[in-house]
Amino acid sequence: LQEFKHEAAKQSDKMQDEFGDLLFSLVNYARFEGINPETALEMTNKKFIRRFNYLESEAKKAGKNLADMTLAEMDVYWNEAKTLTSEK
Known part of the structure; x- marks a missing residue:
């Protein structure tokens, strides 16, 4: 490191x-x-995809385009997705 x-x-x-x-x-x-590092990475990728899909879905419901959103705005939905899932 x-x-x-x-x-x-x-x-x-x-x-x-x-x-x-x-x-x-x-x-x-x-x-x-x-x-198993491969399994760990696969699980992390799936978790990321679920959270990103939630972010996309909620932004769309709010009439927002991801390309126009700030990172802070995206973080709101991302943190909601983290709260709604048991994996942290």
């Missing part, structure tokens, strides 16, 4: 390499902890 932060601070070309190393380390740590 420190190497990634160092490269990110410099806006270095190595930043992408260090990020890849960080992801690889997280995958290995997950396995060490008995977590």
